[in-house]
Amino acid sequence: MVRLLLSGDRPQSVLLGALLLTILVCLAFAPFLFPGTRSLETAARICIFIVLVASYDLLLGYAGIVSFAHTMFFGMGAYGVAIATQRMGTGYDALAVGTAAGAGLAAVFAFLIALFSLRVRAIFFAMITLAVASAVAVLVSQLSAITGGEDGMNIRIPRELTPAFRPFDGPVLGLNVNGRVLNYYLVFVSCLVLFLLMLRIVNSPFGRVLQAIRENAFRAEAIGYRVVFYRAAATVISAVVASLAGAIFAIWLRYVGPATTLGVEIMLDILLIVVIGGMGTMYGAVVGTAAFVLAQNYLRDWMGGASEATSFLPLVPDLLNPDRWLMWLGILFILSVYFFPTGMVGRLRGVR
Amino acid sequence: MTGPSLETRDLTVRFGGHVAVDHVSAAFHPGELTAIVGPNGAGKTTWFNLISGQIPASGGKVLLKGEDITRLSVAARTDRGIGRAFQLTNLFPKLTVLENVRLVIQARARRGFNMWTVAMGHRDMIEAAERILERVRLQHLANQPVNTLPHGDQRKLEVATLIAMQPEVFMFDEPTAGLSLDEAPVILELIAEIKRDPGATVLLVEHKMDVIRSLADRIIVLHNGALVADGPPAEVMASAVVKEAYLGGELEDV
Ligand SMILES: Nc1ncnc2c1ncn2[C@@H]1O[C@H](COP(=O)(O)OP(=O)(O)OP(=O)(O)O)[C@@H](O)[C@H]1O
Numbered sequence: 017m018v019r020l021l022l023s024g025d026r027p028q029s030v031l032l033g034a035l036l037l038t039i040l041v042c043l044a045f046a047p048f049l050f051p052g053t054r055s056l057e058t059a060a061r062i063c064i065f066i067v068l069v070a071s072y073d074l075l076l077g078y079a080g081i082v083s084f085a086h087t088m089f090f091g092m093g094a095y096g097v098a099i100a101t102q103r104m105g106t107g108y109d110a111l112a113v114g115t116a117a118g119a120g121l122a123a124v125f126a127f128l129i130a131l132f133s134l135r136v137r138a139i140f141f142a143m144i145t146l147a148v149a150s151a152v153a154v155l156v157s158q159l160s161a162i163t164g165g166e167d168g169m170n171i172r173i174p175r176e177l178t179p180a181f182r183p184f185d186g187p188v189l190g191l192n193v194n195g196r197v198l199n200y201y202l203v204f205v206s207c208l209v210l211f212l213l214m215l216r217i218v219n220s221p222f223g224r225v226l227q228a229i230r231e232n233a234f235r236a237e238a239i240g241y242r243v244v245f246y247r248a249a250a251t252v253i254s255a256v257v258a259s260l261a262g263a264i265f266a267i268w269l270r271y272v273g274p275a276t277t278l279g280v281e282i283m284l285d286i287l288l289i290v291v292i293g294g295m296g297t298m299y300g301a302v303v304g305t306a307a308f309v310l311a312q313n314y315l316r317d318w319m320g321g322a323s324e325a326t327s328f329l330p331l332v333p334d335l336l337n338p339d340r341w342l343m344w345l346g347i348l349f350i351l352s353v354y355f356f357p358t359g360m361v362g363r364l365r366g367v368r
Numbered sequence: 369m370t371g372p373s374l375e376t377r378d379l380t381v382r383f384g385g386h387v388a389v390d391h392v393s394a395a396f397h398p399g400e401l402t403a404i405v406g407p408n409g410a411g412k413t414t415w416f417n418l419i420s421g422q423i424p425a426s427g428g429k430v431l432l433k434g435e436d437i438t439r440l441s442v443a444a445r446t447d448r449g450i451g452r453a454f455q456l457t458n459l460f461p462k463l464t465v466l467e468n469v470r471l472v473i474q475a476r477a478r479r480g481f482n483m484w485t486v487a488m489g490h491r492d493m494i495e496a497a498e499r500i501l502e503r504v505r506l507q508h509l510a511n512q513p514v515n516t517l518p519h520g521d522q523r524k525l526e527v528a529t530l531i532a533m534q535p536e537v538f539m540f541d542e543p544t545a546g547l548s549l550d551e552a553p554v555i556l557e558l559i560a561e562i563k564r565d566p567g568a569t570v571l572l573v574e575h576k577m578d579v580i581r582s583l584a585d586r587i588i589v590l591h592n593g594a595l596v597a598d599g600p601p602a603e604v605m606a607s608a609v610v611k612e613a614y615l616g617g618e619l620e621d622v
Pocket residue numbers: 383388406407408409410411412413414415455
């Protein structure tokens with residue numbers, strides 16, 4: 017059963033298996049294990065970014081395609097939900113239509129970009145994705161009548177998914193379950209399903225072809241695989257999953273804006289996480305995202321604590337000043353790439 | 369007699385002003401092994417590239433069983449029965465030996481776009497790949513990544529993948545290049561085995577005269593991109609043009 021769910025892709029390391037299981041359990045029971053708004057926000061962000069990063073890994077790590085348009089697809093899903101809700105009014109139908117429209121738009125864009133440019137050299141493809149993504153980002157902030165411009169849009173979601181909704185009279189397992197918790201489980205379950213789906217795709221005959229193309233496209237073509245079609249298919253799948261992650265993100269945040277979905281910073285985060293976690297492993301997206309989001313959210317707190325605890329020392333408290341968190345994140349990144357060139361997953365599997 | 373399985377008609381390619389393959393016409397029939405010889409730079413590999421599609425032709429045609437395939441992609445030609453082993457070993461270096469063969473079988477089975485099953489769950493493809501590895505005596509290395517294999521075994525694997533393609537036309541480009549005296553016979557024996565199949569059309573680029581003598585039914589000589597001789601081995605080897613083409617002493621008479 018587990019084997020089937022994981023598509024035969026075993027973690028291949030007890031440590032990695034244990035880590036994945038820990039992350040799964042923590043996310044599955046997050047509302048109960050870590051009560052509080054902030055930790056629930058963090059847990060949901062981890063779920064969504066696992067899917068977003070895994071969909072990027074499918075493209076970069078499996079198919080060997082470098083794209084900078086991933087946040088654009090993420091944004092299409094998010095804006096799809098926001099615009100549909102605004103036009104159709106609050107309701108599940110609006111969420112469904114918005115999600116489907118975002119995914120459809122992402123598929124069309126990905127297909128066109130792929131057809132126009134996957135025949136050219138990898139570097140040109142990367143540049144074209146960058147150009148298209150920047151153009152779309154500018155467009156989104158200009159078309160404020162439709163997209164809310166720089167301010168973004170607030171999204172009114174059905175009441176059952178908001179904190180105001182209380183399905184039970186008393187606490188369940190010590191927790192006052194509200195609509196926010198239900199919303200979290202919507203996020204968690206959708207993300208789990210999407211992740212397992214991608215795990216299946218990369219382990220399918222199709223996934224094997226992608227790896228073959230990454231290894232040696234010339235040979236893949238010579239043994240009978242139309243490389244352009246496979247690359248285009250990978251680009252479309254990856255874009256559609258990213259847009260679905262965007263739709264989930266919008267429903268969770270109840271807000272969408274250029275900075276939360278389309279920003280260059282998010283694209284950089286995705287790249288960093290894929291590298292830190294381990295490219296072409298899928299599980300790298302899980303451990304990488306968990307580590308990265310936790311560091312991003314809690315590093316400042318930890319540093320604040322450490323800074324105070326070391327206040328009697330010279331210089332050290334200064335270095336640990338919470339304002340320096342970005343520097344430490346950078347150092348952590350460089351160290352992890354230096355010591356784990358194959359990512360956390362590669363390291364845990366004992367590959368050098 | 370049935371028509372030719374493969375034919376090139378006035379096949380030509382120019383790189384700038386240089387004509388690398390110059391109006392080459394030849395027809396090949398099933399059950400026939402043709403050796404293609406010529407000095408370095410004669411255009412043998414380039415002719416192969418035009419036939420299997422890696423390079424677009426500047427002029428002329430390639431016909432496979434009468435069908436014009438000149439404009440088809442490499443993969444489409446492979447799909448129709450052109451099989452090629454490369455002069456420089458060309459495999460998936462980080463994938464295992466088994467996976468290198470399995471991918472070929474998967475391509476033949478047209479399962480490349482299957483996204484919803486687990487690849488390793490298809491026992492039939494794995495077993496078919498294992499059978500081919502046994503045939504070339506590489507089964508003990510099935511789970512090794514290709515880049516850990518010695519050169520000789522990589523050449524064997526290259527032949528194994530060609531066998532796995534089950535093509536109509538087998539194209540070998542110096543399959544024994546860089547192999548030691550005890551490694552080459554294994555490869556040659558495999559080619560001889562393929563040749564025994566009456567349906568197989570075999571094209572073999574080779575420099576070693578003893579190999580040509582023992583395997584070839586026919587010899588084609590290329591020189592400066594042009595076909596200068598085509599006929600039974602004894603006849604071609606005796607002809608004056610060939611001796612001239614090889615004044616550099618290219619044919620290695622071992
Ligand atoms: N893509 C290319 N662009 C420019 N010139 C090329 C290209 N491919 C081949 N050539 C030239 O075409 C000529 C024929 O080369 P080819 O590799 O076909 O020779 P060959 O007969 O296979 O020689 P060898 O015995 O060394 O393998 C050479 O002069 C080569 O430099």
